[in-house]
Amino acid sequence: MSGFEELLASALDGDRRALAKLLTIVERGGEESRRLLATVYPRAGTAHVVGVTGPPGAGKSTLVNQLIGQVRAGDDEVAALLVDPSSPFSGGAILGDRIRMQDRVSDPGVYARSMASRGQLGGVSDAAPKAVVVLDAVGFPYIVLETVGVGQAEVDIVESAHTTLVVLNPGWGDSIQAAKAGLLEIGDVFVVNKADRPGVESTVADLNHMLHDGPERAWTPPVLTTVAQTGEGADALWDAVRDHQQYLTGEAGEAVARRQAEREVRLAMHELLVQRAEQVVDQAAFEASIAEVIARRLDPWTAAAELLRS
């Protein structure tokens, strides 16, 4: 038996250290990761994945802690993955979050981990959806995926979730900011957190107005309010997530599964092609092209085509 197969057997028995090692394999990528994923993929597909996104400072981490509490109150196990933009300099996750994620680590029914999400060429070889497959395969019925930022890459990340929770705050730029950031169309459930602050009613009203302004949809995203610090509203929020989970048992769920399968296969092709290009392209030719591009004797697009042709 190779290394990961032993680890997988242990992880399936509930060994969290083995699970952590499997996720490190996935994060590292390469051939072992591919074999691991091929092995576990048939076991996955039963977890409900909840994506949590929203602007920095909206209280996503605190709310995720409350949601974990809700899942645990129902006695289900839950994994929480904080998808962290690795800095172009440090390449690392932010220590503060790693620490915060430890809050519930004493509960063996909770597994928390932060994970870098950035590939060599801008977020492509994203380990998060692969980590979700592993967590799903080892039996977590709920997986919470939290993003740090709120941008395009983060929208991509939550697209791998079944239920996307968008967390906003009262008065956060009059909801128009949520629209600008592309959040209105990706959310299945909206929550105005820090609802003990002024302006909560108008933010909720604005959101409801904007969400119901478009074409009619089979699922109407509810807008809830929470005070994550105290836990107020967390139970109703979790009920809304469960409602959406229930909704996905029908045709809607099949559409989501199909969209996600297409997305994963495309991303995987993409990643393979980029890896291949990195292997195939001659370093000396690359350096020579770069020198020409810097001197503006050659444009980057022609340079790329020539490098790939050779």
Place this chain on the structure above:
Amino acid sequence: MSGFEELLASALDGDRRALAKLLTIVERGGEESRRLLATVYPRAGTAHVVGVTGPPGAGKSTLVNQLIGQVRAGDDEVAALLVDPSSPFSGGAILGDRIRMQDRVSDPGVYARSMASRGQLGGVSDAAPKAVVVLDAVGFPYIVLETVGVGQAEVDIVESAHTTLVVLNPGWGDSIQAAKAGLLEIGDVFVVNKADRPGVESTVADLNHMLHDGPERAWTPPVLTTVAQTGEGADALWDAVRDHQQYLTGEAGEAVARRQAEREVRLAMHELLVQRAEQVVDQAAFEASIAEVIARRLDPWTAAAELLRS
């Protein structure tokens, strides 16, 4: 002469409608875009590109308007590009910003445009850096690149700028949020906007503390304050941008040019490979693979490898 060459000649003569059509060609992509870029690339390389990023609602657009005013006070022309996440549903830019960008359109020395930034596979075939090449080539000495969100893709976008301006607000999560979003390491100039609100001193102090906490750098990012609504501090902010521009005339500028050339060539290779894959992969084979993946008889990574092999 083909279409774009006539347009280019007109755009070089200051025809904004011709310029708009060139940018549409770039946005559309494909062979004409590639020929256009190859043609204009040797003319580009003199503009100073200022990237503006920060959380939604921080006042980036208002601040960009003020910066445009500063550039115009010095009688230079300026182009402003709002890089907009296209929604996965609408595929479009947000109308509100298009309108807001029109504020200064009556000034012929200002060209403003919003532009979608999302490729088919998640932000890869990003038109923004290409639009910058065109704007640079037709002679704008300053180009301001504003992002809507604040996530990984946005960090990538501002990496194509020479000077990156990070816009925060007083008390915005105690600057730790800026660190979490990976903003501290990408900013060349930091500005705490809405500085008429409480908490500005502590936010500035926190930022200064965090920015000076790391290894010593040749350029120490200054932390300024503005009230974009009134224009307070905009002149000092523009001076800081100019200082950074001056700093880049040395070795630091060569390093930036090199990094950007490498980045553009890599991204261009990446984009070409993805396009090729889309052309090469047989649609029926793709559909068959997706069905297997949905049924969990095949994992997406093996499916991708098989599709690319055939």
